Amino acid sequence: xxxxxxxxxxxxxxxxxxxxxxxxxxxxxxxxxxxxxxxxxxxxxxxxxxxxxxxxxxxxxxxxxxxxxxxxxxxxxxxxxxxxxxxxxxxxxxxxxxxxxxxxxxxxxxxxxxxxxxxxxxxxxxxxxxxxxxxxxxxxxxxxxxxxxxxxxxxxxxxxxxxxxxxxxxxxxxxxxxxxxxxxxxxxxxxxxxxxxxxxxxxxxxxxxxxxxxxxxxxxxxxxxxxxxxxxxxxxxxxxxxxxxxxxxxxxxxxxxxxxxxxxxxxxxxxxxxxxxxxxxxxxxxxxxxxxxxxxxxxxxxxxxxxxxxxxxxxxxxxxxxxxxxxxxxxxxxxxxxxxxxxxxxxxxx
Amino acid sequence: xxxxxxxxxxxxxxxxxxxxxxxxxxxxxxxxxxxxxxxxxxxxxxxxxxxxxxxxxxxxxxxxxxxxxxxxxxxxxxxxxxxxxxxxxxxxxxxxxxxxxxxxxxxxxxxxxxxxxxxxxxxxxxxxxxxxxxxxxxxxxxxxxxxxxxxxxxxxxxxxxxxxxxxxxxxxxxxxxxxxxxxxxxxxxxxxxxxxxxxxxxxxxxxxxxxxxxxxxxxxxxxxxxxxxxxxxxxxxxxxxxxxxxxxxxxxxxxxxxxxxxxxxxxxxxxxxxxxxxxxxxxxxxxxxxxxxxxxxxxxxxxxxxxxxxxxxxxxx
Amino acid sequence: xxxxxxxxxxxxxxxxxxxxxxxxxxxxxxxxxxxxxxxxxxxxxxxxxxxxxxxxxxxxxxxxxxxxxxxxxxxxxxxxxxxxxxxxxxxxxxxxxxxxxxxxxxxxxxxxxxxxxxxxxxxxxxxxxxxxxxxxxxxxxxxxxxxxxxxxxxxxxxxxxxxxxxxxxxxxxxxxxxxxxxxxxxxxxxxxxxxxxxxxxxxxxxxxxxxxxxxxxxxxxxxxxxxxxxxxxxxxxxxxxxxxxxxxxxxxxxxxxxxxxxxxxxxxxxxxxxxxxxxxxxxxxxxxxxxxxxxxxxxx
Numbered sequence: 001x002x003x004x005x006x007x008x009x010x011x012x013x014x015x016x017x018x019x020x021x022x023x024x025x026x027x028x029x030x031x032x033x034x035x036x037x038x039x040x041x042x043x044x045x046x047x048x049x050x051x052x053x054x055x056x057x058x059x060x061x062x063x064x065x066x067x068x069x070x071x072x073x074x075x076x077x078x079x080x081x082x083x084x085x086x087x088x089x090x091x092x093x094x095x096x097x098x099x100x101x102x103x104x105x106x107x108x109x110x111x112x113x114x115x116x117x118x119x120x121x122x123x124x125x126x127x128x129x130x131x132x133x134x135x136x137x138x139x140x141x142x143x144x145x146x147x148x149x150x151x152x153x154x155x156x157x158x159x160x161x162x163x164x165x166x167x168x169x170x171x172x173x174x175x176x177x178x179x180x181x182x183x184x185x186x187x188x189x190x191x192x193x194x195x196x197x198x199x200x201x202x203x204x205x206x207x208x209x210x211x212x213x214x215x216x217x218x219x220x221x222x223x224x225x226x227x228x229x230x231x232x233x234x235x236x237x238x239x240x241x242x243x244x245x246x247x248x249x250x251x252x253x254x255x256x257x258x259x260x261x262x263x264x265x266x267x268x269x270x271x272x273x274x275x276x277x278x279x280x281x282x283x284x285x286x287x288x289x290x291x292x293x294x295x296x297x298x299x300x301x302x303x304x305x306x307x308x309x310x311x312x313x314x315x316x317x318x319x320x321x322x323x324x325x326x327x328x329x330x331x332x333x334x335x336x337x338x339x340x341x342x343x344x345x346x347x348x349x350x
Numbered sequence: 351x352x353x354x355x356x357x358x359x360x361x362x363x364x365x366x367x368x369x370x371x372x373x374x375x376x377x378x379x380x381x382x383x384x385x386x387x388x389x390x391x392x393x394x395x396x397x398x399x400x401x402x403x404x405x406x407x408x409x410x411x412x413x414x415x416x417x418x419x420x421x422x423x424x425x426x427x428x429x430x431x432x433x434x435x436x437x438x439x440x441x442x443x444x445x446x447x448x449x450x451x452x453x454x455x456x457x458x459x460x461x462x463x464x465x466x467x468x469x470x471x472x473x474x475x476x477x478x479x480x481x482x483x484x485x486x487x488x489x490x491x492x493x494x495x496x497x498x499x500x501x502x503x504x505x506x507x508x509x510x511x512x513x514x515x516x517x518x519x520x521x522x523x524x525x526x527x528x529x530x531x532x533x534x535x536x537x538x539x540x541x542x543x544x545x546x547x548x549x550x551x552x553x554x555x556x557x558x559x560x561x562x563x564x565x566x567x568x569x570x571x572x573x574x575x576x577x578x579x580x581x582x583x584x585x586x587x588x589x590x591x592x593x594x595x596x597x598x599x600x601x602x603x604x605x606x607x608x609x610x611x612x613x614x615x616x617x618x619x620x621x622x623x624x625x626x627x628x629x630x631x632x633x634x635x636x637x638x639x640x641x642x643x644x645x646x647x648x649x650x651x652x653x654x655x656x657x658x659x660x661x662x663x664x665x666x667x
Numbered sequence: 668x669x670x671x672x673x674x675x676x677x678x679x680x681x682x683x684x685x686x687x688x689x690x691x692x693x694x695x696x697x698x699x700x701x702x703x704x705x706x707x708x709x710x711x712x713x714x715x716x717x718x719x720x721x722x723x724x725x726x727x728x729x730x731x732x733x734x735x736x737x738x739x740x741x742x743x744x745x746x747x748x749x750x751x752x753x754x755x756x757x758x759x760x761x762x763x764x765x766x767x768x769x770x771x772x773x774x775x776x777x778x779x780x781x782x783x784x785x786x787x788x789x790x791x792x793x794x795x796x797x798x799x800x801x802x803x804x805x806x807x808x809x810x811x812x813x814x815x816x817x818x819x820x821x822x823x824x825x826x827x828x829x830x831x832x833x834x835x836x837x838x839x840x841x842x843x844x845x846x847x848x849x850x851x852x853x854x855x856x857x858x859x860x861x862x863x864x865x866x867x868x869x870x871x872x873x874x875x876x877x878x879x880x881x882x883x884x885x886x887x888x889x890x891x892x893x894x895x896x897x898x899x900x901x902x903x904x905x906x907x908x909x910x911x912x913x914x915x916x917x918x919x920x921x922x923x924x925x926x927x928x929x930x931x932x933x934x935x936x937x938x939x940x941x942x943x944x945x946x947x948x949x950x951x952x953x954x955x956x957x958x959x960x961x962x963x964x965x966x967x
Contacts, residue, residue: 137870
């Protein structure tokens with residue numbers, strides 16, 4: 001039995017709808033957090049972390065998610081693996097609704113969707129060996145200890161760590177890059193089909209980051225995985241993704257193929273994000289900041305379009321009506337902006 | 351800030367209810383009938399029944415609790431079974447005596463702790479640090495009621511320079527500011543202050559040390575500030591934590607003075623509590639516990655608010 | 668008298684955990700302790716007292732209960748009563764050694780029970796969070812509203828004297844602080860990513876607590892609990908001193924301090940002896956606790 005066979009997705013959870021059916025379809029996900037304060041320790045204010053998140057992930061693709069700190073990316077990630085319960089919205093995994101009467105349970109979701117965390121001193125249990133960490137999930141699902149250990153051994157090999165040297169090590173004995181490989185191995189332990197990577201390479205040095213990115217690419221091919229790659233690093237997202245989703249203050253502002261987003265950004269925020277990247281070309285000078293103002297408070301987001309307070313093109317309609325995601329051109333790229341929506345009332349609309 | 355204080359106060363209400371419930375149930379933890387403490391064993395049944403009715407012991411428990419709560423909140427803490435005087439009166443005068451001792455002890459221990467703790471934090475030699483740490487350790491480890499006895503042995507029995515017990519000469523029940531009364535206060539104050547001294551010295555030493563290691567102190571030295579100016583800033587930073595500990599210790603002194611007061615027969619709340627327990631004088635037991643616990647809660651609240659006000663890092667919600 | 672004498676900042680122990688609190692770590696802690704003369708001496712002294720207390724009948728052939736009106740309050744050094752006799756003619760040395768049994772066990776037992784009960788509730792509150800956490804911590808707040816001495820005395824005073832009642836009231840006194848520390852530490856650990864990863868793997872809550880939480884949480888809680896032992900010894904001696912704890916004629920250091928008070932004019936050194944034992948044990952436990960904390964501090 002080859003190594004690849006041992007860790008490919010479980011036969012019981014493989015493809016049901018064929019390549020055309022999205023692996024994951026998310027509709028209207030919402031999560032608000034109550035803010036402590038006020039007389040009785042409760043107040044009616046909420047942090048609107050994620051609002052009306054609707055997108056889909058095709059099988060075998062890498063969906064990149066970008067946005068600044070506080071835009072709700074991490075909350076979205078945790079909603080997808082159900083570490084947090086959504087206030088509203090549905091998730092459909094390869095045709096099966098999640099946590100609904102005729103669909104799959106959250107536990108079954110967990111067999112198919114896993115998450116790779118950002119490397120930090122808190123991402124691995126310091127009291128467990130690498131073998132125990134990776135084998136934990138399979139064992140918790142009933143796999144006998146010996147087989148779980150075998151699987152851990154295979155996975156360590158897969159992520160490029162020599163099992164004989166690293167299985168019995170503790171987290172503090174490994175470097176950042178090695179720990180992150182273990183994080184990946186742990187996520188693969190249940191043979192998932194979809195892997196959410198939440199800032200998985202952000203804490204690594206650049207050279208190590210490159211190695212891990214290559215590893216992620218190789219694994220994805222071999223194991224036929226689908227990725228949702230969350231990062232604030234625009235370059236990494238561009239390198240890795242097939243499609244990109246841009247978030248701002250809990251909402252999607254633009255989504256589309258990576259080349260379209262990076263080459264022809266339609267939303268003012270996307271455009272500002274991309275212009276903020278430093279160029280290697282000395283002839284390109286930044287004479288003024290591409291964006292004004294401070295990021296607004298997610299507790300009291302602006303009415304209508306949430307970006308309007310920093311948008312140089314904001315008009316009355318932007319404060320009155322929230323722009324929905326509308327498809328552009330060939331339908332692959334969607335933008336939430338009144339300027340791109342004909343008949344919206346914006347002076348720049350077609 | 352006022353909002354924060356108000357919030358914390360309202361927060362106290364359910365806790366206060368719980369406390370009152372606990373104090374009320376103390377009576378019913380007691381073995382035997384509360385009545386049997388008052389009446390002679392051969393009393394006729396009608397007398398017992400009449401007394402039960404008078405004290406309300408014949409009603410169901412929740413009713414008793416609410417009646418007691420209403421009465422207590424109106425200021426009537428009941429009557430002492432032993433002396434027949436109102437509980438509020440007895441507890442009140444005893445509380446004043448305890449307060450006198452507690453204030454003296456806190457002053458003594460605070461001043462010493464500040465001096466010792468700061469000296470230890472600044473110390474360049476290990477000897478000074480070791481010495482202060484040892485003093486603090488002794489303060490924390492010594493059984494203070496034993497130290498009280500030892501002090502009595504040394505100063506009252508062997509040397510005969512200080513009185514061994516009482517709040518004043520000739521069975522006094524109150525305290526005045528004069529020579530003999532001050533003499534009576536010396537030993538209890540010393541005994542009472544060892545534990546706060548130990549705790550506060552430790553806290554002050556570690557807090558000041560921590561502040562000294564912060565970079566802004568180095569920055570001030572580089573700017574050329576005088577030692578006294580730097581010290582002022584260091585103390586300002588150490589103040590919130592240290593004041594909080596001082597407040598807590600003060601609260602513990604007031605609530606926990608019973609052992610010292612017993613050794614010195616000092617007529618404070620602790621002494622009152624002690625005699626109430628042995629006389630099975632449950633109204634006094636309840637009243638004293640209630641007053642002490644209530645005072646402790648308010649003191650903690652005050653400490654909390656002061657700390658929040660002084661330390662800008664703490665979020666005031 | 669306060670429990671805050673024994674505050675251990677749990678984050679210090681947690682940092683040690685984060686820096687690598689593994690089996691190798693505990694071994695290095697043990698090694699560091701082995702080189703610490705103060706801790707070793709205290710451990711030795713305590714061991715001596717404990718062993719003497721356990722094997723008392725073989726160590727001291729004299730009877731701790733045998734009174735003698737003739738030989739009351741003999742001074743130190745009178746044969747065969749090396750430390751003299753107490754106010755009822757019983758041998759002091761014997762009673763001090765036998766007293767160790769009650770004094771030490773009444774010091775340690777409440778802390779052990781409070782560790783089990785308070786630890787359980789604190790970890791549960793910290794891990795489950797939400798309303799459960801609020802409920803548990805509010806109940807603890809009610810007990811926290813009392814200074815520890817007052818609570819102990821009120822409870823003992825209400826329940827009456829006796830060993831069982833004292834054990835119960837002292838356990839109740841120590842449960843809230845241990846619960847608080849447990850809740851605080853557990854909440855911190857719960858926020859770490861590896862616990863999230865365990866939850867994302869679909870393991871049951873009990874499994875997650877057993878594998879991931881307990882190992883990281885019990886260390887700091889245990890260290891905090893042991894620092895309470897010296898407080899417990901003094902508190903239980905204090906209760907017996909007031910007549911609320913052990914009943915005569917049992918030998919117990921606090922009770923002996925009380926009954927010997929009448930002797931301070933006759934034989935002051937004798938009267939102070941039981942307190943010396945309390946002092947020694949308390950200081951040894953404190954020094955050991957400090958030593959363990961220092962050995963666990965990786966930065967030092």
